[in-house]
Amino acid sequence: MPPWIERQRHLMDYTLAAMARRWGRNLGLVAVYTLLVFVLASVMMFTDAIQREAGQLLEQAPEVVVQRMVAGRHDLISADYMDAIAAIRGARQVRGRLWGYHFDPVTAANYTFMVPAANAPPAGRVHIGAGLARARGAAVGDVLSFRGHDGALFSFDIEGLLRAESEIITADAILLSEEDFRAFFGIRPGLFTDISLQVRNPREVTKVAEKIVERFPDTRPILRSEMQRTYASLFDWRQGLVLTVFAGALLAFAILAWDKAAGLSAEERREIGILKAVGWETTDIIAMKTWEGALVSLTAFLLGVLLAYGHVFGTSAVMFEPVLKGWATLYPRFVLTPHVDLFQLAVLAFLTVVPYTAATVVPNWKTAVTDPDAVMR
Amino acid sequence: MIELRNVSKVFNEGRHNEFTAIRDVSLRLADREVTVFTGPSGSGKTTLLTLVGCLARPTVGRIRLHDRDISGLPERFLTQVRRHSFGFVFQQFNLISGLSAVDNVMLPAYPTGRPRSGLMARALELLELMALAERADAPVEWLSGGEKQRVAIARALINDPPVLIADEPTANLDTAMSRDFLAILERLVEQGKTVLMTSHDPLVYEAAMVNTVVSLRDGRVETVP
Ligand SMILES: Nc1ncnc2c1ncn2[C@@H]1O[C@H](COP(=O)(O)OP(=O)(O)O)[C@@H](O)[C@H]1O
Ligand SMILES: [Mg+2]
Numbered sequence: 001m002p003p004w005i006e007r008q009r010h011l012m013d014y015t016l017a018a019m020a021r022r023w024g025r026n027l028g029l030v031a032v033y034t035l036l037v038f039v040l041a042s043v044m045m046f047t048d049a050i051q052r053e054a055g056q057l058l059e060q061a062p063e064v065v066v067q068r069m070v071a072g073r074h075d076l077i078s079a080d081y082m083d084a085i086a087a088i089r090g091a092r093q094v095r096g097r098l099w100g101y102h103f104d105p106v107t108a109a110n111y112t113f114m115v116p117a118a119n120a121p122p123a124g125r126v127h128i129g130a131g132l133a134r135a136r137g138a139a140v141g142d143v144l145s146f147r148g149h150d151g152a153l154f155s156f157d158i159e160g161l162l163r164a165e166s167e168i169i170t171a172d173a174i175l176l177s178e179e180d181f182r183a184f185f186g187i188r189p190g191l192f193t194d195i196s197l198q199v200r201n202p203r204e205v206t207k208v209a210e211k212i213v214e215r216f217p218d219t220r221p222i223l224r225s226e227m228q229r230t231y232a233s234l235f236d237w238r239q240g241l242v243l244t245v246f247a248g249a250l251l252a253f254a255i256l257a258w259d260k261a262a263g264l265s266a267e268e269r270r271e272i273g274i275l276k277a278v279g280w281e282t283t284d285i286i287a288m289k290t291w292e293g294a295l296v297s298l299t300a301f302l303l304g305v306l307l308a309y310g311h312v313f314g315t316s317a318v319m320f321e322p323v324l325k326g327w328a329t330l331y332p333r334f335v336l337t338p339h340v341d342l343f344q345l346a347v348l349a350f351l352t353v354v355p356y357t358a359a360t361v362v363p364n365w366k367t368a369v370t371d372p373d374a375v376m377r
Numbered sequence: 378m379i380e381l382r383n384v385s386k387v388f389n390e391g392r393h394n395e396f397t398a399i400r401d402v403s404l405r406l407a408d409r410e411v412t413v414f415t416g417p418s419g420s421g422k423t424t425l426l427t428l429v430g431c432l433a434r435p436t437v438g439r440i441r442l443h444d445r446d447i448s449g450l451p452e453r454f455l456t457q458v459r460r461h462s463f464g465f466v467f468q469q470f471n472l473i474s475g476l477s478a479v480d481n482v483m484l485p486a487y488p489t490g491r492p493r494s495g496l497m498a499r500a501l502e503l504l505e506l507m508a509l510a511e512r513a514d515a516p517v518e519w520l521s522g523g524e525k526q527r528v529a530i531a532r533a534l535i536n537d538p539p540v541l542i543a544d545e546p547t548a549n550l551d552t553a554m555s556r557d558f559l560a561i562l563e564r565l566v567e568q569g570k571t572v573l574m575t576s577h578d579p580l581v582y583e584a585a586m587v588n589t590v591v592s593l594r595d596g597r598v599e600t601v602p
Binding site: 001002003004005006007009010011013014017018020021270271274275276277278279280281282283284371372373375376377 | 423426427432433452453456457459460465467468471472473474475476480483484485486487488489490491492493532536544
């Protein structure tokens with residue numbers, strides 16, 4: 001083996017032996033540091049995953065949704081509107097949608113009842129989202145009961161669970177037949193929640209929307225592109241929040257690093273003096289301290305990231321629940337689709353491993369360049 | 378052969394606390410001999426050893442080691458010369474606590490990249506020579522003063538340097554242990570080592586194996602018999 005590799009091995013051996021002497025302190029350091037990486041990585045993975053899922057949600061949304069407004073509030077829309085909208089040039093797949101929310105006192109959560117565009121279950125049967133199934137402890141074949149608009153008890157056989165790439169879309173969903181939906185919410189035939197449509201040429205979306213408002217002044221068309229903008233600004237806002245957390249964590253980290261930089265004890269100074277006196281070069285000492293810093297920060301980084309992965313994708317970011325309280329009670333728990341952005345991870349690694357290692361090396365470097373004759377005194 | 382020509386060492390040069398510890402010293406130190414620097418406390422003995430041992434550079438003058446001028450070398454080369462030419466036994470021993478005796482002995486060899494297995498064998502061999510074989514794995518802070526010094530000697534010998542430098546080697550030892558130390562030294566001289574020591578202990582500078590005693594006072598050489 002070439003001497004320089006053997007040399008690095010010696011330096012690493014020494015680093016490990018030296019660190020083992022202060023194992024309590026080093027363990028504490030790794031623990032604090034791991035916690036820091038854990039929080040940062042959790043926030044990062046969580047927002048990233050949510051953002052991706054929201055993007056998927058929007059991709060599946062219709063291009064235009066038409067709502068009828070009464071006194072500034074969303075109201076049911078009559079099927080008559082559908083024929084007139086279908087007559088507008090460029091509008092296709094005009095469809096009346098039926099959906100609504102129902103608060104379930106058993107799990108204290110809101111569920112979304114929907115009549116799917118295709119493959120609706122037969123009357124008396126439902127398909128439910130995975131999050132809901134978990135919340136109610138229900139499985140295929142079980143019976144699910146809710147009280148309808150008039151207080152009457154409705155029981156549905158669970159025919160199937162919704163399988164989706166992304167649970168956030170379907171977690172709280174209950175798909176049922178049109179007949180059941182109308183009976184449950186007390187909505188007369190010929191009325192719908194809203195109307196969805198596609199537009200043949202994407203550039204004509206605005207024009208079609210204008211024509212709809214012109215023809216029906218009491219409607220409000222909602223464009224997918226608008227929703228995308230709203231989501232984007234919502235996430236911009238969130239990212240600002242995340243950035244604040246990030247800045248706070250980095251500050252804590254800087255303090256940690258600073259503390260280390262300032263805390264080169266007389267004992268450590270003496271040790272460096274001895275090593276230099278017995279023939280270590282300044283570069284040997286710096287290499288040894290680089291190993292030390294890298295060992296601590298890499299261990300903490302890997303541990304923190306693994307824990308964050310488990311936290312976000314295993315427990316659905318259970319520790320963020322207080323922060324997202326309003327949202328979490330509105331929706332049943334969902335499991336995020338595991339996904340890790342390697343670039344973000346690399347940035348996190350760079351922001352944590354490099355400054356820590358530098359903070360370990362720099363004060364030692366200052367000591368290491370001093371004359372070694374100090375140990376004789 | 379180590380040769381000092383008009384060597385001076387000034388501390389804190391140009392500042393109000395400027396202090397000249399070595400003044401215009403010229404000396405020739407023969408190979409394979411034992412030289413003892415003696416003199417009162419503060420006379421510059423330790424400072425002179427740091428200059429010869431490449432731990433510090435002279436302010437003025439030249440130091441030659443086997444016809445090579447080492448006084449003007451950059452730090453990196455100075456370190457290499459020190460590593461290969463000198464082994465140090467410090468007055469306070471300067472072992473690294475928390476590490477075992479054998480780990481301490483191997484320290485000076487780490488930068489050379491010598492394979493670990495051979496290095497370990499050599500370190501254990503040296504500890505055995507110092508009658509410390511059974512203490513090899515003990516943390517050094519558990520050892521007695523005499524044992525610590527013998528670990529320090531083993532450490533000084535790990536890179537097999539031709540010159541051994543010891544600063545007040547008996548200052549922390551009782552008479553019996555001091556005699557043991559001199560016995561070890563005698564064996565090393567027989568093996569061909571050059572020994573440079575400081576001491577104001579008569580037990581040392583009056584020992585039979587000492588070839589030369591250099592007496593210092595106020596940074597100057599008083600007598601070279
Ligand atoms: N780094 C230093 N800075 C200032 N003065 C020093 C330094 N090192 C040694 N001295 C001074 O130089 C003189 C000689 O010291 P030293 O060589 O240790 O003497 P000895 O070993 O003979 O007791 C002493 O007065 C000491 O205070
Ligand atoms: Mg002294």
